[in-house]
Amino acid sequence: MELPLTNRCATTAGRVALALYAAFLLGIAVWRPWATPAAPFSGRWELAPFTGTANLWRAGIVPFVFLFVGNVACFVPFGFGLPALTPLRRAVVPLCFLGSLLIEALQWAFGTGVPQVEDILLNTLGAVLGYALFHAANPHPATNAPALHAESADGAKEPVP
Numbered sequence: 151m152e153l154p155l156t157n158r159c160a161t162t163a164g165r166v167a168l169a170l171y172a173a174f175l176l177g178i179a180v181w182r183p184w185a186t187p188a189a190p191f192s193g194r195w196e197l198a199p200f201t202g203t204a205n206l207w208r209a210g211i212v213p214f215v216f217l218f219v220g221n222v223a224c225f226v227p228f229g230f231g232l233p234a235l236t237p238l239r240r241a242v243v244p245l246c247f248l249g250s251l252l253i254e255a256l257q258w259a260f261g262t263g264v265p266q267v268e269d270i271l272l273n274t275l276g277a278v279l280g281y282a283l284f285h286a287a288n289p290h291p292a293t294n295a296p297a298l299h300a301e302s303a304d305g306a307k308e309p310v311p
Contacts, residue, residue, distance in 0.1 A: 161235060168231045172249075175224055179263075180256045195258065196266040203268055221272035222279065225250065229280020234288075246277030 196202055206214040228246050233239040250273035257263035 164231060164235050168227070168235065171227055176253065176256070179224075179253045180260060182262055194264055195254075196264055196268070199267045199271060201268070202266050218272065221269050222276040225273040225276030226280035226283070229277035229282075230284045230287075231280070233281060233284045242281055243274065243277050247274045250274060 203214070203218055206217055225246055228249070229242060232242045232245065236242075238245075247270065250270045253273075254263075254265035254270060258265045
């Protein structure tokens with residue numbers, strides 16, 4: 151089923167906005183000019199969750215809020231926007247997890263940061279919150295979303311091929 155022109159324009163605009171946001175996020179997370187370069191390919195990954203967050207808490211409320219809340223908040227737009235733009239709604243959170251993992255891997259590869267498991271967990275939490283907000287704002291599926299089940303003549307639901 152083809153979308154009306156206004157819906158196609160809105161969908162295209164939403165995809166462009168989300169792509170620009172992703173580019174901005176990559177810029178501040180990976181290619182950040184203020185970062186002191188770490189040794190590229192050093193193999194150093196912070197695998198103990200929330201070690202860095204605990205250190206930030208001890209450093210003060212401002213760095214803690216900046217990084218903890220920032221890591222959550224930066225992925226909320228993906229969790230909210232992606233389900234509106236793709237029929238693969240169940241894949242949104244796993245895609246955001248993989249996107250966060252990609253960011254951490256790029257930080258390691260380019261030597262612009264130390265990848266942290268807690269960043270991946272907090273980014274994924276932000277995607278989950280965005281996804282929950284999307285469902286709260288859209289309690290009924292869109293009429294242009296693909297049907298997952300079709301009703302047969304006797305009223306039984308059958309998967310759509």
